[in-house]
Amino acid sequence: MQINRLFQIVYILLHKKTITAKELAERFEVSVRTIYRDIDTLSSAGIPIYASQGKGGGISLLDDYVLDKSVLSEREQNEILYALQGLSITQAPETDKVLAKLNSLFNKNRTNWIEVDFSPWGSDEKRASQFTIIKDAILSRRILEFNYYSSSGEKSFRIVEPVKLVFKVNAWYLQGFCLTKNTDRFFKITRMSDVVMTEELFSEKSLKESSDNNQIEKTQSWIEVRLKISAQGAYRVYDEFDENDIIKNKDDSFTITTSLPDNRWLIQYILSFGADIEVLAPQNIRDILRKELELIIRKY
Missing domain, CATH: 1.10.10.10 (Winged helix-like DNA-binding domain superfamily/Winged helix DNA-binding domain)
Structure with missing residues (x-):
């Protein structure tokens, strides 16, 4: 600010x-x-x-002073404008005013080059504003209180000193010090509800970070899977997998070898492809899927 x-x-x-x-x-x-x-x-x-x-x-x-914009190259001027344009999606204070003034100074037309919506499709306005509350708490160093749902659906109340937002593994996380558990933690934003920024301030402290800079990967187990996706499922292949993991077959189907989280999410993810996917390996995932499908069939 x-x-x-x-x-x-x-x-x-x-x-x-x-x-x-x-x-x-x-x-x-x-x-x-x-x-x-x-x-x-x-x-x-x-x-x-x-x-x-x-x-x-x-x-x-002084009367003869001129703000020297020539010290910045054309590329540097654009990088500054693009960075501020990206920052504006978080509704940072005064960003739009500063953008307008910098555009005027650099003699450039503002380009809306990025748009990000941090809320899920179909979510209400309250849900959409949650990200802004978290961001404001980080910037003002105020403690957050919220309800948090674990991957198994268990609800707990948390009091957290928020430090930064992290985008990892296709999801947004809050990194902070959990006063409830007395340890550094990552919280998946979509699992947070009833987020409140309190008036209580906290002093900034350095968080312990692993060598790969991510506790998320450190605590997550992974499994290598080999998948076959039909031509009908092609619209998801290049959106959701690295091109180096994809082999296109002669019948226009795809064989994919990749690592995915080894938990309940994996089964639900595979089932989301319906009949367009077949797990070729490992066998234990095939067995779990067969049991899951039998349970589904019983319901219908």
Whole structure:
């Protein structure tokens, strides 16, 4: 937030000769003392900004100062704009204003190059806003409280110091320190409900990270499977599997050799293909599927 404010202060001063600290404080909804700290920061960064006292005084830039955009290459300018455009999907404060000003400074037209919806299809507005609550708690270092459902459906109440959001294994996770369990944990966002950001602050601490930077993979067991998917199921093949794991057969079917999570999810995932899939190996997965199908048949 401070970086955005610093940029906007410089932008304002480039277009307005002088402005008082009080006016800036009211504009950004911060204290006058905070504005003066920002002025010191800008001055330390080499920007010729100064404050004058008395009638008609205020904060100004030297008359001949020009914000030098030439220090950034065309590619760097685009990377900054694209990064901010990506950040705007999380509804970060002031992002749209900063984007507009940077586009003006770089003489570029804004391009809506990315759109992300963090909620499942058909979910309500309350569910969709959950990601924003988590993001705000991380940025403001406030403790989160929520109900969490395990993979087996067990519900538990959690109190967590949120640290960062992680996208891994086709899903979003919250990484944080669970005060309820007194340990570092990953929480799958879709399993969190009734998320509340409390007023209680916490101090930032470093989390223990494995060598592969992911506790999710460390605690997840995997199994190599060989699948055959018919031509009718082709629409899912390249969406859900790495091209290096896929062999296209002469009859337009596909043989896929890959590693998948060895848990209940795997059975449900395979069944989601219906008759378009056959598990070639391992045999124990074939046996589990046969029993599952027998149970399904009994119900119908």
